[in-house]
Amino acid sequence: xxxxxxxxxxxxxxxxxxxxxxxxxxxxxxxxLAVFHQRLRRCLAGVGGWKRGHLLYYTETNALSQRPVVFxxxxxxxxxxxxxxxxSSTFTHNALYFLRTPVIPRYSVGxxxxxxxxxxxxxxxxxxxxSVFTNPVRDAWIAVSxxxxxxxxxxxxxxxxxxxxxxxxxxxxxxxYAGRLVVxxxxxxxxxxIYKWTLSGVWTARLQEAEFRWGLVALVSFDILAIFSxxxxxxxxxxxxxxxxxxxxxxxxxxxxxxxxxxxxxxxxAAGLYAxxxxxxxxxxxxCTAHVQxxxxxxxxxxxIPRLNAGWRAGQHVRIRVLSAKMGWLGWAELHPxxxxxxxxxxxxxxxxxGEEGLTLMIKQAGDWSRKLYSVAEHGEYDSWPEKGTRLxxxxxxxxxxxxxxxxxxxxxxLFVVGGSGITYALAAISxxxxxAQQNGATYDHVAGMSTIELIWIVQNARSVTPLLPVFTSxxxxxxxxxxxxxxxxPSATAAPASASRFTKPTLKISVYYTRAVTYLxxxxxxxxxxxxxxxxxxxxxxxxxxxxxxxRVATKRERHRESVREDHTPTFPLGLTVxxxxxxxxxxxxxxxxxxxxxLPDREAKVEEGSGCKVMGRGIVVGVCGPPALADDVRxxxxxxxxxxxxxxxxxxxxxxxFHW
Numbered sequence: 001x002x003x004x005x006x007x008x009x010x011x012x013x014x015x016x017x018x019x020x021x022x023x024x025x026x027x028x029x030x031x032x033l034a035v036f037h038q039r040l041r042r043c044l045a046g047v048g049g050w051k052r053g054h055l056l057y058y059t060e061t062n063a064l065s066q067r068p069v070v071f072x073x074x075x076x077x078x079x080x081x082x083x084x085x086x087x088s089s090t091f092t093h094n095a096l097y098f099l100r101t102p103v104i105p106r107y108s109v110g111x112x113x114x115x116x117x118x119x120x121x122x123x124x125x126x127x128x129x130x131s132v133f134t135n136p137v138r139d140a141w142i143a144v145s146x147x148x149x150x151x152x153x154x155x156x157x158x159x160x161x162x163x164x165x166x167x168x169x170x171x172x173x174x175x176x177y178a179g180r181l182v183v184x185x186x187x188x189x190x191x192x193x194i195y196k197w198t199l200s201g202v203w204t205a206r207l208q209e210a211e212f213r214w215g216l217v218a219l220v221s222f223d224i225l226a227i228f229s230x231x232x233x234x235x236x237x238x239x240x241x242x243x244x245x246x247x248x249x250x251x252x253x254x255x256x257x258x259x260x261x262x263x264x265x266x267x268x269x270a271a272g273l274y275a276x277x278x279x280x281x282x283x284x285x286x287x288c289t290a291h292v293q294x295x296x297x298x299x300x301x302x303x304x305i306p307r308l309n310a311g312w313r314a315g316q317h318v319r320i321r322v323l324s325a326k327m328g329w330l331g332w333a334e335l336h337p338x339x340x341x342x343x344x345x346x347x348x349x350x351x352x353x354x355g356e357e358g359l360t361l362m363i364k365q366a367g368d369w370s371r372k373l374y375s376v377a378e379h380g381e382y383d384s385w386p387e388k389g390t391r392l393x394x395x396x397x398x399x400x401x402x403x404x405x406x407x408x409x410x411x412x413x414x415l416f417v418v419g420g421s422g423i424t425y426a427l428a429a430i431s432x433x434x435x436x437a438q439q440n441g442a443t444y445d446h447v448a449g450m451s452t453i454e455l456i457w458i459v460q461n462a463r464s465v466t467p468l469l470p471v472f473t474s475x476x477x478x479x480x481x482x483x484x485x486x487x488x489x490x491p492s493a494t495a496a497p498a499s500a501s502r503f504t505k506p507t508l509k510i511s512v513y514y515t516r517a518v519t520y521l522x523x524x525x526x527x528x529x530x531x532x533x534x535x536x537x538x539x540x541x542x543x544x545x546x547x548x549x550x551x552x553r554v555a556t557k558r559e560r561h562r563e564s565v566r567e568d569h570t571p572t573f574p575l576g577l578t579v580x581x582x583x584x585x586x587x588x589x590x591x592x593x594x595x596x597x598x599x600x601l602p603d604r605e606a607k608v609e610e611g612s613g614c615k616v617m618g619r620g621i622v623v624g625v626c627g628p629p630a631l632a633d634d635v636r637x638x639x640x641x642x643x644x645x646x647x648x649x650x651x652x653x654x655x656x657x658x659x660f661h662w
Contacts, residue, residue, distance in 0.1 A: 010129045013138040014262065017145035020125045024149065032163040038405035039165055052344065053313035053402055056286055056359065059345055090644055093653070097640030100655065102633065107173065115177050122146070122181055136192025143185040143222075144256060144263040150178050151249070151270040155277035156400055157284075167401035169337075176229065183226040190219045211259055218255035221248045239334060249274065286396045287323070293389035294377040295467045299365050300421065301374045302389075306358040308396065310344040314408060314432035315425055315624075315658055318398030320361065326376045326392075327369070334369050338362075339626075339658070340399065341424035343431035359396070364421040403429075403624075406656050409436035412618030413452040413597030413650065417586065417635050419459075419627030425658045426455050427471060429624060430508065434478050437506050450506045451600040451618075453479065454593050456584050458631065462514040465579060472510055473574040480505030507600070510577045513584050586638040590623065594646040594653075597621055601650075620652035632657050 099110035107115075125142055126132060132139060152158045153175035156168050197203040206212045227233070228244040253274075257267045286308060293302045303320070312318075317339045323332055341360045365371045380390030408414050408429050416426040430453055437450050459465070465472075573579070601618045625635040639655045647653050 013141040016125055016128065016138070017141045020121060020142075021145055021148075023121065028160070028163060035164055035405055041405075041407065041410060052311065053316055053399055054311065055284060056308045056311040056318070056396065056399060058307050058358075059310045093642075093644075093647065094640075096655075097636075100636055100640075111173055114174070118174075118178070119181065122185070126185070132188055132192065136189045139185040139192070140189040140260070141263075143182045143189065144260075144266045146178055146182050146185075147253075147256075147266050147270040148273060150175060150182055151273045153178060155273060156397075157277050157280040158273070165405035167404060169401050170404070179229070180226060183222045186219060186222045190215070214255045214259040218252055218259055221252040221255060224248050225252070239330065281397055284397055284399075288394060288396065290392050290394045291389065292373070292377040292380065292392050294374050294380075295362075297461070297463050297467050298362075298421075299374070301363040301365075301370065301377050303361040303363065303394070304357050304359070305394065305396065308359040309357075312340050312344050312359075312399040313402045314343060314428040315656075316340055316399035316402035316428075318359070318361070318396050318400070321395040321397075322373060323393040323395055324376070327372055331369055331372055335395075335397065336363075336369060337400075339424045339428070341427050343428055343435050362421060362424045403656050403658075406622060406654060408433050408622055408624075409450055411450060411620050411622045411654070412601060413454075413593065413621035414450065414624070415454050415456070415590065415593045415621060416624045417456045417458075417584070417589075417627070417631065418625065419457075419631045422626030422658070423457055423468065425624070425626035426457070427468075427475075430455060430475055433506065434475065434508075452593070452597045453506050453508045454589075454596075455508070455510045456513065456589060457510070458513045458515065458583065458627070460514065460516050462512075462579060462581070464514070465512045465577075469573075469577075472577050476508055476510065476574050476576045478505075479508035479576075508576060511584070512577070512579045513582055514579065515583060586634050587641065590635075590638045590642060591646055594621060594642070594650050598646070598649040618651045620654060621650050622654045622656060624656045624658065626658040629659075632659065 099108060099113075101109050103109055103112055122142055126139055130138055152160060153168075153171050158168060158171075160166065160171055161168060194203065197206050207216070224244055225248045228241050228248075234241045253267050253271050257264050288305050288307045291304045291306070293304075294300075295302055317337045319335045319337050321332065321335045325332065327334075338361045341362050342357070363370050363373060365374050376392070377389045409432070414429070414433055416429060418426045433450055433453060457465075597618065623635060623639055625632050636655060636657070639653055642653060
């Protein structure tokens with residue numbers, strides 16, 4: 001945007017980049033229209049579902065439970081039309097599977113196509129009837145024109161999320177990619193003029209002018225932002241990355257504005273987006289007292305905030321900062337994202353004790369900060385819960401992210417495959433499904449609603465299930481598992497048929513798979529009989545054998561002390577919870593779950609239309625995964641290779657992956 005006198009360009013770069021931005025906004029509008037029916041389905045999936053997921057707050061549970069439950073009548077015709085729009089054709093299924101297939105680490109085919117199209121558009125704007133070697137001004141305009149998009153994609157609260165429903169963490173790859181292209185364009189612009197000025201011997205003279213000094217400041221800011229945003233830097237020192245991004249972004253906006261006043265419309269928009277995001281973050285922030293407790297069997301820190309018990313959706317996360325000198329000189333300043341492990345307080349669970357524990361986080365030891373937090377909880381000053389552990393002041397920012405346009409309660413079945421600390425995601429989703437089923441069932445006949453839920457949790461040690469036994473028991477008791485035959489999901493002989501009941505609870509089955517040999521601690525912690533230790537059909541291991549003499553001695557001790565230990569403090573498994581010494585075979589588990597969901601559909605959903613011979617299907621099943629990348633790949637492949645007949649029988653399969661990358 002600056003340099004020596006030269007011939008007017010064939011194309012005005014300011015007008016060219018303006019129309020490029022118009023094209024990008026048009027593409028965003030098309031995406032918003034494409035997902036509009038999904039957003040509308042979410043609004044109709046459950047009572048008040050669209051209102052959740054924006055602000056955290058506290059609600060008096062006793063007051064809620066005394067209010068009359070009055071809900072509007074469901075728009076049946078519109079809902080049936082939206083249910084039909086859930087495509088389960090072979091072409092659509094295969095296309096989605098292809099787009100979700102990873103081609104390079106952390107990037108799928110669909111993401112790669114979007115990045116290539118974006119790069120092609122900017123490349124076209126750079127070389128259209130011009131050359132970067134003779135006129136580097138256009139590259140400066142390209143860099144400046146993309147700043148609003150880069151800043152918008154960096155915001156936790158952005159217009160892309162509002163229009164498409166995708167959380168900022170799922171759009172972060174676009175922010176990084178767009179930022180790198182902007183840095184590339186800015187360097188091409190600067191190097192072009194530096195080369196020309198050096199050849200003509202006016203480089204030193206140009207630096208004496210204020211506008212070019214500001215241009216050099218902007219160039220240095222661009223490069224600092226690029227260097228300190230590399231994955232290596234983010235992983236080694238996230239605070240350094242965050243600080244340089246915070247300061248560098250502000251300096252960049254100021255420097256570009258003084259370097260070329262014509263760029264101020266773009267910099268003002270970028271600054272406005274940044275300021276708006278910060279304002280919304282401030283409105284979402286809460287400072288509360290948290291109860292912090294360590295869970296040795298999981299190597300996890302449990303944080304409970306009783307004064308925040310509502311306002312989030314399942315799968316959403318918050319960013320937490322511990323305001324305590326116990327975290328070290330800089331530990332109190334670090335902000336970390338963690339998924340909320342539970343459903344928010346509602347009309348259903350408010351009257352039955354739900355929501356009294358408030359917002360719950362389970363933080364696994366995975367770094368210096370989380371290990372220090374675990375140590376603080378381990379050496380707490382209180383001995384009995386709810387004061388067990390310690391109390392700390394925390395800063396909570398959120399909620400953010402989540403399943404987006406996917407409403408778990410809108411499906412006929414939900415299968416969750418999680419590993420390790422990913423259990424928090426599944427617990428929140430299952431709790432929300434059971435709550436929504438109770439609300440909807442209390443208002444109108446349960447038509448094509450959620451009927452089956454299954455949780456597959458993969459852990460290293462069998463004793464990991466012990467701390468969560470009360471949670472699992474509560475979920476199983478809240479579901480229809482107590483009155484259903486869990487081996488087939490069909491209603492038992494004593495249960496009333498679905499057509500004769502105003503509300504049928506979804507059935508829940510929980511399967512825990514541990515991958516390491518049984519130790520003495522496992523034997524003392526769990527009531528594992530021979531039947532419970534046998535591998536489930538479809539698992540990767542067939543017979544259950546002990547790895548060596550040590551395990552044989554462990555087994556002998558377990559048998560010797562089983563009765564005495566169980567009588568003293570060993571819990572018992574509730575109906576619907578099983579533990580298996582193997583890894584699950586995901587394709588078999590998914591196929592079996594599809595059969596169970598299809599068999600559990602009520603008769604009015606399985607009726608045959610006159611003359612068509614076409615079975616009216618359910619609302620499909622949703623498969624959620626949260627865990628290591630290898631686990632997500634296994635589940636993704638299982639969904640992609642699912643039998644067409646089974647997929648059509650349930651009305652289609654949706655895949656939701658919960659992952660967060662710095």
